[in-house]
Amino acid sequence: MKKPLQFQDIPFEETLPEEPPAPALADLFGKTPVKRKGAWKYWGASSLQGLINTGTHQLLAASPFGFVTAFGRHLSHAARIRFQNRIFAKRIARNLFALQPELKNNPAEQRKSLVRWWQNISSTLAEFAKANTIWTRGRITVHGREHLEAAKALGGPLVIVSMHLGTWEAAFTAFHLDLAPPCTGPFQPEPCRFKNRIVYNLRRKRNQYLFPPGQKSAFRLHRLLTGGAANLMIFIDEMRDNQIYLPLFGRPVPDAGNGVVAIKLANAAGGTILPVYLRRKGSRFDLIIEPPLAPSSDAKTRYPVEETLHRLNDVFEPVVLRDIEHWYMLSELRLPEGFENDQARQDHIARLRARADER
Structure with missing residues (x-):
């Protein structure tokens, strides 16, 4: 039987994405x-x-x-x-x-x-x-701490899911340093090796292990969570195959991606899914912690994948629509042709925006 994986077993240098070989x-x-x-x-x-x-x-x-x-x-x-x-x-x-x-x-x-x-x-x-100091210098106000405590009470590691709103890296910092330490997760490297080094050094200063894509990283995240060594934070509006699949905006539920990964890891580790997001308030931020998603009574499938993706979409789609001017992933979203002229879809978007304004 393998001993549970701990962060000290992993060289921090392996969180730096692989760089292309230097030409002569x-x-x-x-x-x-x-x-x-x-x-x-x-x-x-x-x-x-x-x-x-x-x-x-x-x-x-x-x-x-x-x-x-x-x-x-x-x-x-x-x-x-x-x-x-x-x-x-x-x-x-x-x-x-x-x-x-x-x-x-x-x-x-x-x-x-x-x-x-x-x-x-x-x-x-x-x-x-400033991502390492936005939290430590008190520039983030937390709303919904009771939801965080409720999630912890449900047992198992937290699987914290979010969207790229506000200065999202600061949310990583907040949960890792104080709200749910230690906190790990995956990230998508930049094409530029120098930007990746900047990110690497920033995270090293706060001693937070975030892993680039790959089977080795997926294996480590699985072992860290199932072994109880960490909580997970994952952004489910990532780009995959030149598309952003969540929020749905009336499109079909995806069968792969970070949303599916989050659900499968929660199921494997007996964890609890907790939606959170940042809202900009000038040069300050609100960190909104939503109620945790209650797991099903089925011990084998704590969170059914398709149903849980719909539940997550119900949380995040109105929020992204309300804060659309703060959503970083807008540049990678490919809406279906004729979307803006489809009256049913436009009515759906209008209803969701109105619902978000009421929150």
């Missing part, structure tokens, strides 16, 4: 065009961008929080103009307007909403540099 410096001036192009990209453009990213991160980490938020908002205008003709930027605008049917035929309000989305997301990206 000689390839910079080699005769092979493909190798020469790859070498210049690795040692030239990527390294220069990495130095800029690292320097900016260090500058923001040392700056007052209010300045960091304002810095992000200030840069958002340039970013919006720079990328306005890119496919992803057009997709952001289309999604934003389609999910706010009340703005239809009102281009002035649509434009204001789009400007606010860019401002909020730019602030979020800048505030990543």
Whole structure:
């Protein structure tokens, strides 16, 4: 019988995503065009961008929080103009307007909403540099602590599920340091190796193990949870196969992805699913802890997958619609063709937005 896995059994260095091999410096001036192009990209453009990213991160980490938020908002205008003709930027605008049917035929309000989305997301990206201190400096107000205690009382590890709203990395920090320590989970690496190093160093400072994709990581998460060594936090609006599958927005329930992983891990570990999310309040945040999902009486299937995905969607879809101008994953959502002209879908979205406003 294997002994339960503990964090001290895992080298922290293995939470750093694998990096591409460095091309030989000689390839910079080699005769092979493909190798020469790859070498210049690795040692030239990527390294220069990495130095800029690292320097900016260090500058923001040392700056007052209010300045960091304002810095992000200030840069958002340039970013919006720079990328306005890119496919992803057009997709952001289309999604934003389609999910706010009340703005239809009102281009002035649509434009204001789009400007606010860019401002909020730019602030979020800048505030990543402060993710370790947003919680410790008291910039997060917790609502629903009684739901956290109720979840703990149900027994087993917590499986904390969330959406990419607000500066979501700070939610990782809050649960890991104080609310439900220790807290682990998966994450999706950035394409840039320098950004991954920034993320790695930030998490190392708070000693939080978050694992990149792969079978080895999945195996470790399973063992950590089933062995009672950790709670899990997982974001179920991740991109998979060039699509965001949750919230559903009237689409079919997915048969794979982080939502399914969360449910299966909760079942395997006898855990309790707890929905949470952040809401921005200027340069502060509310951390909303929703009631835990009550498990079924079936010991073998604590949480039926399809039913539980619908229950999670019922929690998060109205929230995302209400806070759509703060949802980072909007840029990767591919709504069905004709979505904004489907009256039944638009009525459904309007009802959910109204329900969220009442919360």
